[in-house]
Amino acid sequence: MTTKLAWRNLAHDRVRLVVTLVGIVFSVVLMGMQSGLLVGFTRTTTGLVDNARADLWMVPKGTLDVDLGGPLDERRRYQALAVSGVAKAEPYLVNFARWKKPDGGTESIQLVGHQLGDVLGGPWSLETGSVDDLRRPDGVIVDRLYAAKLGVSAVGDTVEINGRRARVVGFTRGIRTFTQSPYVFTSLPNAREFVGLPSTTVGYVLLALAPGADAAAIEAEIEARIPEVEVYQSAAFAESSSSYWLFTTGAGFSLIISALLGLVVGIVIVAQTLYASTIDRLPEYATLKAMGAPNSYLYRIIVTQAGIGAVIGYAAGIVIVIGLVFASREASAAPVLPVSLALGLGALTLVMCIGAAVLSIRKVMAIDPVGVFR
Amino acid sequence: MTAILRATDIRHVYGSGPTAFEALRGVSFEIQRGEVVLLLGPSGSGKTTLLQVIGGLLRPTSGTLTLAGQSLDGLDLEALGRVRLANFGFVFQAYNLFPTLTAAENVEVALDLIGIRGAPARRRSRELLAEVGLAEKADSFPAHMSGGQKQRVAIARALAADPAVVLADEPTAALDSHSGAKVVGLFRRLADQGRAVVIVTHDSRILGAGDRIVEMEDGVVVPGTHAAGAHGPDAQGAHA
Ligand SMILES: Nc1ncnc2c1ncn2[C@@H]1O[C@H](COP(=O)(O)OP(=O)(O)OP(=O)(O)O)[C@@H](O)[C@H]1O
Ligand SMILES: [Mg+2]
Numbered sequence: 127m128t129t130k131l132a133w134r135n136l137a138h139d140r141v142r143l144v145v146t147l148v149g150i151v152f153s154v155v156l157m158g159m160q161s162g163l164l165v166g167f168t169r170t171t172t173g174l175v176d177n178a179r180a181d182l183w184m185v186p187k188g189t190l191d192v193d194l195g196g197p198l199d200e201r202r203r204y205q206a207l208a209v210s211g212v213a214k215a216e217p218y219l220v221n222f223a224r225w226k227k228p229d230g231g232t233e234s235i236q237l238v239g240h241q242l243g244d245v246l247g248g249p250w251s252l253e254t255g256s257v258d259d260l261r262r263p264d265g266v267i268v269d270r271l272y273a274a275k276l277g278v279s280a281v282g283d284t285v286e287i288n289g290r291r292a293r294v295v296g297f298t299r300g301i302r303t304f305t306q307s308p309y310v311f312t313s314l315p316n317a318r319e320f321v322g323l324p325s326t327t328v329g330y331v332l333l334a335l336a337p338g339a340d341a342a343a344i345e346a347e348i349e350a351r352i353p354e355v356e357v358y359q360s361a362a363f364a365e366s367s368s369s370y371w372l373f374t375t376g377a378g379f380s381l382i383i384s385a386l387l388g389l390v391v392g393i394v395i396v397a398q399t400l401y402a403s404t405i406d407r408l409p410e411y412a413t414l415k416a417m418g419a420p421n422s423y424l425y426r427i428i429v430t431q432a433g434i435g436a437v438i439g440y441a442a443g444i445v446i447v448i449g450l451v452f453a454s455r456e457a458s459a460a461p462v463l464p465v466s467l468a469l470g471l472g473a474l475t476l477v478m479c480i481g482a483a484v485l486s487i488r489k490v491m492a493i494d495p496v497g498v499f500r
Numbered sequence: 501m502t503a504i505l506r507a508t509d510i511r512h513v514y515g516s517g518p519t520a521f522e523a524l525r526g527v528s529f530e531i532q533r534g535e536v537v538l539l540l541g542p543s544g545s546g547k548t549t550l551l552q553v554i555g556g557l558l559r560p561t562s563g564t565l566t567l568a569g570q571s572l573d574g575l576d577l578e579a580l581g582r583v584r585l586a587n588f589g590f591v592f593q594a595y596n597l598f599p600t601l602t603a604a605e606n607v608e609v610a611l612d613l614i615g616i617r618g619a620p621a622r623r624r625s626r627e628l629l630a631e632v633g634l635a636e637k638a639d640s641f642p643a644h645m646s647g648g649q650k651q652r653v654a655i656a657r658a659l660a661a662d663p664a665v666v667l668a669d670e671p672t673a674a675l676d677s678h679s680g681a682k683v684v685g686l687f688r689r690l691a692d693q694g695r696a697v698v699i700v701t702h703d704s705r706i707l708g709a710g711d712r713i714v715e716m717e718d719g720v721v722v723p724g725t726h727a728a729g730a731h732g733p734d735a736q737g738a739h740a
Binding site: 412423496 | 548551552555557558578581582583584585586588590592594596597598599600601605608609610612613617621658669
């Protein structure tokens with residue numbers, strides 16, 4: 127009966143119902159898109175690290191972000207290999223460079239060089255071409271998302287990187303960059319050539335550990351042996367990279383603020399319409415109280431009203447979010463909606479609506495049933 | 501015969517300090533099953549206040565209240581709520597029906613409160629509406645009913661828990677004489693079924709319907725009216 131009453135109370139005033147639902151949908155979409163972008167950006171900023179398959183990253187001391195790594199002497203690699211438990215230590219390079227399009231314009235790129243023939247580092251999600259084609263002294267692989275920006279469209283297109291001729295030998299799909307300087311993959315020797323670094327210089331050393339090795343102990347041991355470097359476990363470096371971009375640039379902060387704004391707008395609208403519909407029913411609620419209904423009975427009506435609004439609003443909102451996520455999958459800043467985020471959003475919507483019911487609950491709690499006889 | 505409801509030396513003071521107002525100044529009142537008592541008196545004489553006290557809605561400043569021999573003094577609000585739910589039916593001048601629920605559903609809310617739900621509730625609500633002569637209006641919304649019909653729905657709702665005492669405040673004030681007479685006839689029948697009925701009224705048209713008239717003035721019962729008497733000779737006359 128409380129559910130029926132709640133639904134009738136909601137449905138009774140169509141305009142108010144629409145306002146309530148629009149408010150909830152707006153809130154769900156805003157929260158969903160902003161947090162989806164946050165997740166998308168986080169994945170973008172950690173893409174290189176997450177897909178390098180390294181257990182540990184040896185980085186120049188003070189490095190916070192994978193996109194901004196300083197040079198490292200390749201000898202560090204052999205020092206790391208001497209530590210027991212380290213199975214592999216591979217050089218890796220990430221460096222900004224200037225890309226000259228075939229038609230003449232220039233773009234800034236992030237050149238990523240890895241050791242060919244090795245499992246650590248290198249491009250993933252390959253769509254056309256093969257990593258082996260990077261053996262060509264001028265071979266590079268770019269992402270399809272940035273093909274237009276980089277002025278290339280097919281394997282065989284030639285461009286210039288820092289004034290040297292380069293040739294597109296393959297495309298990846300869906301590898302975004304947060305800095306808007308697209309990642310361009312090539313071999314380590316090619317990368318050194320393009321950037322003009324000596325053959326003894328690397329950017330990072332990617333480490334793979336022997337099965338059962340103690341990552342934390344090895345991390346500590348390398349840091350103790352080689353004071354010039356820091357060692358991160360892969361997840362920690364990913365975390366450091368994403369918080370560097372999201373929080374030192376303010377991008378993450380503004381996304382979180384917008385998501386919170388959505389929450390606040392939702393709470394305000396739902397609280398207001400729910401309160402108005404509660405005020406409309408005060409004499410009836412007072413009557414129920416006079417008849418002997420416990421307060422909990424009245425709360426149930428109001429909370430159910432809020433819950434119904436949450437369920438309908440969330441269902442409509444999440445469909446819109448999924449549509450927007452789908453529509454922007456090719457954009458350079460793409461929101462992502464993992465299942466956990468969708469579920470979290472649902473829970474948050476419910477909490478939001480029920481939180482918005484507090485005002486109304488306080489109102490019915492204060493009803494004096496004596497008031498029905500006047 | 502023992503009284504189903506007995507109020508003894510009830511005093512009630514609204515507010516405190518210089519604005520305090522003593523609305524009931526030592527009222528004693530009792531009623532038995534089968535009786536319809538009309539509570540009369542000028543505006544402000546304390547009728548509603550007395551009804552609130554005997555209905556367990558308002559705790560008096562002093563005095564004692566017993567229901568079927570059990571004292572209600574000192575019960576907390578929750579316990580009083582349970583007492584009301586099980587023993588009292590309330591009827592108001594403004595009906596106070598949920599406009600978004602049909603007649604039957606309004607009755608079902610009251611049944612829901614005492615734990616009767618689903619098919620039994622639907623069956624029972626229709627029986628109660630039939631009892632007040634509204635079987636054919638079960639699926640109508642209050643907006644599509646006359647005042648008298650709404651008041652009868654409210655009475656059906658008040659009967660959901662089969663209460664021993666029915667309390668009504670100005671139940672006919674908003675009704676035309678024909679509807680008012682029907683409602684009063686219903687109250688008469690409720691009393692004949694063994695309930696005690698107290699009606700606060702200004703409505704001279706229904707004076708004949710009571711077994712007893714209790715008149716109030718300035719917070720006391722006017723001497724000579726039958727605040728405690730059982731069926732008196734004149735009341736018996738009205739019964740006919
Ligand atoms: N909540 C309150 N606070 C202060 N005074 C009140 C309150 N309720 C009633 N009173 C006062 O108590 C007195 C009795 O009120 P009550 O409502 O019982 O009168 P009544 O006989 O029912 O009058 P009416 O016929 O107008 O309904 C009145 O003077 C009224 O102003
Ligand atoms: Mg009154």
